[in-house]
Amino acid sequence: MSNIQITKEGNLQHLLTTESMNKELIIKIxxxxxxxxxxxxxxxxxxxxxxxxxxxxxxxENSTRTRTTFEIAAKRLSADVLNLDIxxxxxxxxxxxxxxxxxLIAMSAxxxxxxxxxxxxxxxxANNVSKDVHIINAGDGNNSHPxxxxxxxxxxxxxxxxxxxxxxAIVGDIKHSRVARSEMHTLSILGVSxxxxxxPKIFMPDDIDQTKFQEFNDMKEGISDVDVVMMLRIQKxxxxxxxxxxxxxxxxxxxxxxxxxxxxxxxxxxMHPGPIxxxxxxxxxxxxxxxxxxxxxxxxxxxxxxxxxxxxIDKNI
Numbered sequence: 067m068s069n070i071q072i073t074k075e076g077n078l079q080h081l082l083t084t085e086s087m088n089k090e091l092i093i094k095i096x097x098x099x100x101x102x103x104x105x106x107x108x109x110x111x112x113x114x115x116x117x118x119x120x121x122x123x124x125x126x127e128n129s130t131r132t133r134t135t136f137e138i139a140a141k142r143l144s145a146d147v148l149n150l151d152i153x154x155x156x157x158x159x160x161x162x163x164x165x166x167x168x169x170l171i172a173m174s175a176x177x178x179x180x181x182x183x184x185x186x187x188x189x190x191x192a193n194n195v196s197k198d199v200h201i202i203n204a205g206d207g208n209n210s211h212p213x214x215x216x217x218x219x220x221x222x223x224x225x226x227x228x229x230x231x232x233x234x235a236i237v238g239d240i241k242h243s244r245v246a247r248s249e250m251h252t253l254s255i256l257g258v259s260x261x262x263x264x265x266p267k268i269f270m271p272d273d274i275d276q277t278k279f280q281e282f283n284d285m286k287e288g289i290s291d292v293d294v295v296m297m298l299r300i301q302k303x304x305x306x307x308x309x310x311x312x313x314x315x316x317x318x319x320x321x322x323x324x325x326x327x328x329x330x331x332x333x334x335x336x337m338h339p340g341p342i343x344x345x346x347x348x349x350x351x352x353x354x355x356x357x358x359x360x361x362x363x364x365x366x367x368x369x370x371x372x373x374x375x376x377x378x379i380d381k382n383i
Contacts, residue, residue, distance in 0.1 A: 070192055078377045080192045080201040083210040085251040092255060096220050098373035098383065099366070105142065106369065115376050116145035122170050123149045125181040125204070131340050131364060132204050132214070136179045139371035148175070163187070164194050171199055177375055178202070185209035200378040202371075208242045208301070213374060214339055215248025217367040219256060221359055222294055224366065225335050229256045235282075235289045235330075237264040237320060238298030238347055241271050245339045246298055254278055264288030265320055269300075285320050290329045296337045297322055297347050313346045323349040327357065335359045 071086060073079050084092070105111055121140040125133050133149065140147045148170070167178060177200045180188045185207030192201040205211040219229075226232060234253060240246040240263050253261055263270060264282045274281055282288030289295050300316070322336065336348075336358045344350045353360060376383055 070189065073381075075381070077381045078374070079197070080188075080203075081212050081374050081378070082189050082192060082201065082203045083251070084212045084215045084248050084255070085210070087252075087255060089255050089257070092216065092219070092252065095216060095370065095373050095377065096223060098376065099220060099369040102142075102369040102372040103366070106365070111142050112144055113142065114144045116140065116143035116379060119143075119176040119379060120146045120148060120174055121177045121179065121375065122175045123147065123179045123204075124152070124166075125149075125179075126152050126187075127181050127183050127205065129181055129204070131367070132181065133179075135364065135367045136202075136204065136371050139368050140177075140375060142368070143372055143375060145177075145375070163191065167191055167195065171195065176200065177378060179204050181205045183207055202374060202378075205244055208244050209247065211244040211248045211339075212252075213367070213371055214245050215252040216374075217363060217370040218245075218249055218296065218337060218339065219252045220370055221337065221363050221366050222253075222335075224362070225359060226293060229253070229258050232258050232294065233260040233262070233292040234258055234294040234296065235262040235264050235292045236296045236298065237285070237288065237322065239269045239300045240265055240298065241269050242301035243298050249296065250279060262288050262292065266316075285322075285326055286329050289322075289326065289334075292330045292334060294335055294337060295322060295327070295330055296339075298339070299341065299343050299347055313343075317346055321345070321347055321349060322352050324351050324355070327352055327355075333357075337363060339363070 071080050071082050105113060123133050123136055137147050179202045181204040188201050188203035188206050203210055203212055236246050236249055250261060262280045262282055267283055270281055334357060336352055338360045342348060342353055344353060
């Protein structure tokens with residue numbers, strides 16, 4: 067594991083990627099998240115584990131679900147939460163991101179949740195803060211989105227119980243998706259036997275490890291007999307020169323419909339990290355069906371983010 071992310075004692079110092087994590091640490095995060103799921107069912111949903119701590123959400127890209135669930139997670143842990151409006155901050159006046167972070171640290175900020183369009187920015191910041199400050203990567207470029215990868219794997223465990231023998235299809239714009247990369251790393255570490263990458267050739271990564279992942283350019287073939295179908299949206303904001311097919315033609319070839327879903331196992335679950343583009347990558351009837359666990363992912367995401375923040379602060383948990 068990277069020394070910057072994990073301490074010598076094996077504790078979580080930052081969460082920058084799932085790529086270098088081991089199975090034991092991921093399972094520990096899941097088990098702690100389970101306890102927070104129970105708290106979410108109480109009338110009073112708060113616990114004092116982060117009382118007196120301050121969590122700063124620094125989002126340099128738009129977000130609804132991720133920022134909101136981080137905010138809810140921090141507040142349920144009794145932390146103070148600061149959502150920095152980047153457009154009106156000193157960043158817009160030319161201040162460096164490190165200076166911005168250092169000024170917030172001087173105000174006793176403890177955890178920074180950072181989303182940035184530049185790959186590697188959360189790691190850069192983590193390399194420039196003291197040991198009592200913790201960085202969580204909430205998405206950097208097309209590189210990584212670790213809490214999303216963790217919460218999706220946690221969702222799969224909730225519905226499928228065990229990762230052994232599972233067949234999982236990740237469908238859509240995998241090339242530009244940081245979610246897909248985090249999914250691929252996390253599920254591989256957890257021992258998923260078959261991970262399929264499904265989509266048009268232009269949306270496939272150039273560096274697919276054929277020993278770990280199978281590429282399919284046909285939807286029917288790709289989701290045939292799978293246990294989990296993970297749909298992704300087209301990442302238009304991170305594309306450069308790729309030719310984007312029309313939304314109608316894309317849906318005709320790779321949109322998940324009730325008809326296509328029949329090729330998967332009868333008890334297959336349908337997932338999507340959001341935001342959903344109905345009629346582009348998924349049919350409304352599928353998104354709202356009994357096989358869809360999309361809203362459950364959001365609920366589980368709060369528990370996962372509570373677990374991560376608690377582990378960063380409390381090394382004895």
